[in-house]
Amino acid sequence: MSNKTLFAALVALLVLVPLVPGLIYPIFVMKVMAYGLFACAFNLLLGFTGLVSFAHAAFLGTAGYVTGALMIRFGAHPLGVPAAFAAGVAAAALVGFAIGGLAIRRRGIYFAMITLALSQIVYFLAVQFRWTGGEDGLQGIPRGTLLGLVDLSSDTAMYYVALALFAAGFLFIDRVVHSPFGQILQAVRDNEARAVSLGYDAARFQLLAFVLSAALAGYAGALKALVFGLVSLNDVSLHTSTEVVLMTLLGGVGTLFGPLVGAALVVGLQNYLATIGDLVTVVIGLIFILCVSFFRRGVVGEWLHWRHRRAARAARPLPEPEHPPVAEAA
């Protein structure tokens, strides 16, 4: 089954959610979709570019704040939703350009540390600014009406709009990964020195990937703000930046569906184990330890690996000719 068919099946299932009341809570599914997109955006950087960022909460949060603040002021306008959404994504991309542009000059752990330090500045600004609501965050963000036609205050209407946005975001990431740009990106990830020797400026590819990833994290943040009507300091905190690392690794880094599965697992555990309070953190921590000890490829990664090995065993092993044919010199 190809990725596209699998995704179509998933969307078809998700379409059914509001039609079968009591099966699963649509708000919960929207939360999973927002975090799933967030993790996919992060994975574009970690899995397909090979860069570890601890700044992704800054992008999620920035877009949330911008979208939320604009909705509070202009939410009643027919174009309020798309405009606020677009502004949020653009703001995240700009912050991504600033943070990525500075961090890209360093490699490995130094790169990660610079992203962490700069994202703390964003957190500090979110506390200080008045328009972000400081400690209170933004509350009571209206969902508005989409183009003056669809009233999003209905959860069902919001759900289908969220599903459409989710599908579009996921397909966009799939397109980026398989685009001419994505091909070079993976080459840079695999062997940066070699990619440079073939004439590609590695840093420019990494920076564009960083900005795209930041914009997509912002896309998830704008969606989340709209769905919950709420943006808090937690959205720009280091905790959120590490949570997305966890989701991606748990699901399977460098796979298209892994981050979705990881996000569903983490959000699901937080939701359904909420009754045990702070112990959720312990449970998630234990699962993470199990993951890095026994299934490092993550849930989806291990499954793909198992299938790959089974297929390889089924196929006749590729014979290695002792003297591969090479045309003789004239």
Add this chain to the structure above:
Amino acid sequence: MPDTALETRGLTKAFGGFRAVRGLDLKVRRHAIHALIGPNGAGKTTVFNLLTKVHVPTEGQILYEGADITREASAAIARRGLVRSFQISAIFPNLSVRDNVRVALQRRLGTQFQFWRSGRTLTVLDEEAMRLLAEVGLAEAADARAADLSYGRKRTLEIATTLALDPPFLLLDEPTQGMAIEDVDRIKRLIRRIARGRTILMVEHNMSVVADLCDTITVLQRGEILAEGPYAAVSTDPAVRAAYLGGGHA
């Protein structure tokens, strides 16, 4: 048009107090196969690193086809057609064998920053990628993951990738290092074939490869030129025999 493809003038590289390359004046004739040899630590790899801008020269100039490229970046030099093949096998392990070659071919499409385009726009390159793979004898492995190839075949893939750029100037860093004897012969034939219409500068330890392939040999010692000329002349030079070839090599 001058006869020299690549020239260094007074090229010097110091690492702290240690001068790995000292005032090197090297001229590589166009369409020659030129070898850089010398005992370990003579500065051969440093010279390669200077030419491909992995290191920045402390002093001196590098001219490629008459243009001063001393201050240019690595990727820019590759775009000029001065392409390096690495000492360690330089492949993209998680891409398929075909995609490895395609990545090199892709630059000419000029779409490398287009993240919104379908990957299907790259299939126009498949035919040429397959032709290059067939040329080096890797066609039947096109769909394999590059990481799953044997060592010798990884090096062959790397050469196919380098050829995909159709570079007028090739820098080969120990092309036969770590290879079995039958693979060495194969690479030798391959180099002779790809040398047509190209200039090649190589670092190589295997004297039989150097003797069979190279028109000009430059012997380095402690970062300086000890001798230069065809194999017959260099191999009988008393200074070279004393410093490098020692006894036993004729």
